[in-house]
Amino acid sequence: MTYPFPNPAIAPMERQQVRDGLLLTAERWQRAHDYQRKRQNLHYQSINQPGIVCGLGVRVIPAPEEVAAQYRDNRWVQIQPGIAIDLEGNPIIVPQQINFRIATELKDSEPVTVYLVAQYRDPDRLGESSDREIVQETFRIDEKSRPPNRSDVELCRVLLRSSEQKLLCTPTDIFFPGYGDLDLRYRRQAQAKPQGLVQIAQINSDDEDCSRNFFNLTYLLRAVEDIYPSLKGAETVAQVTWDEDIYPYELLYLTGHQGLSLNNHQLSKLENYLKSGGTLLVDAPAKSTELIQSVQAIAQYLKTPLKSLQEARRDHPLRIKPFLFSALPTVDGTKIQLFSGGGIILAIGNIGGSWGLDEQLQRSRTEIRTAQELGINILHFAWKRKQTINLQSEH
Incomplete structure (x- = not known):
């Protein structure tokens, strides 16, 4: 299981042993x-x-008067004072406003996304010798043309295009910024x-309906x-x-109308995937008889016949964790x-089909929320299943 931010390294810690007479x-x-x-x-990690604790706002400003004439252009932003904490728990404290110039060179062809990030800097690792008794922990503001790495704290990003008359500007719509915003x-x-991360993959096939709920998976996540x-x-x-x-x-999602036909290699791969803790969710429309029967046949072949949730224990995790379901929801008139x-x-x-917006925007909020809660039960089941099986496996 891959987390967006990794756990600390599993390594014993060593500390100074103190005793009487020890020379300090x-x-x-x-x-x-x-x-x-x-x-x-x-402890923190x-x-x-990691992330921003407070402040560290970013705004577009005119070029400062004190800079050389060649740098007086529309590339300047001002970073406000604030505090952030990086991946390892190091504090990034910006005590005063900082004027920063975006220096990325633009080509005429493609737009470029520039990321403005803050990084912790340990004074002991900067290689500067100092006889002072007190040193100040510091930071670095940097710009990148690639997504930030795990040690960076992102302050903002901007999509730049050389054809824009005004390179940087304050967005007119903060929720949908455009070029230069x-x-x-x-x-x-x-x-x-969070306790865990769930990664989903949609299974693509020659079934023309295999991607009909792809964007709804994003809504669910x-x-x-x-x-x-x-x-x-x-x-x-x-x-x-x-x-x-x-x-x-953790979860493979499959939908469509055609029957699920797997060759021997694919069937063996599915069996190994399930044994390793993975979960396959087949989301079948009520009238997709071929798909339903083929999945039931595959489950029988794998000697894990499917059992209705109505027949399962009342405390089955799909029914109670984290949301409690007595009756399952109804979608478009079908239970x-x-x-x-x-x-x-x-x-x-x-x-x-109910995890996101429908084309006519007629589906009620209650129906969407109920379907999403059942979807989260499925995600939780998939995450917990893989986690528990991995804890009992050799690594």
């Missing part, structure tokens, strides 16, 4: 301080995720780390963090075929039916 040297004192810092960072939508806030913060959905939904690598994903066994979940009734 700078090296030993530094070792004691380093231990406390590492312990603090271990274990239960929290400062985009602050992707700033992360420092907060508690976005809803997870708001409805059930202990779980987080991956930022994107992958698309794979049976012949590609399916093992990184959803759930069958499960051996890591395969067969949902009859097109539950994925």
Whole structure:
């Protein structure tokens, strides 16, 4: 399982052993301080995720008067004072306003996304010798043309295009910034780390309906963090075929109308995927008889016949975790039916069709929310299943 921010390295910690008569040297004192810092960072990285604590706003400004004439252009922003914490728990404290010039060179062909980030800088690692008793921990503001790495804290991003008369500007619509507009939508806030991350891949095939709910999968993943913060959905939904690598994903999503036909290699791959903790969700419309029967046949072949949720234990995780369902929801007049066994979940009734917006924008909020809560139960089941099986496996 891959988290957006990794757990600390599994390595024993060592500390200074203190005894009477021990000579206090700078090296030993530094070792004691380093231990406390590492312990603090271990604690933060274990239960929290990096991000902005407060402030660090970014705004477009005219070029400062004191800069050389060649740099007096429309490339300047001002970063406001604030605090952030990086991946390892190091504080990034910006005590005063900073004027910063975006220096990325633009070509005439393609737009370029520039990322403005803050980074922690340990004065002990800067290579500067100092006789001062007190040194100030510092930071660096940098711009990148690639997405920030895990040690960066993103302040803003901007999509630049050389043809724009005004290179940088304040967006007229902060939710839908355009070329040259400062985009602050992707700033992360420092907060508690979710218990787990669920990665989804849609199975593509020659069935023309295999992608009909693709965008609704994205809606579901976005809803997870708001409805059930202990779980987080991956930022994107992958698309794979049976012949590609399916093992990184907690959940494979398959829909359509055609029957599921797998050759021996693909069938063996599915069996190994399920044994490794993966979950296959088949979202079948009520009238897709071929798909329903083929999935039931595959489950029988794998010796894990599907059992209706109505016949399962009342405390089955699909029914109670994290949301409690007595009766399953109704989608477009059809009551959803759930069958499960051996890591395969067969949902009859097109539950994925209610995870997002319908074309006519007529679906009620209650119907969407109820369907999303059942979807989160499925995601939680997939995450917990893989986590528990992995804990009992050799690594």
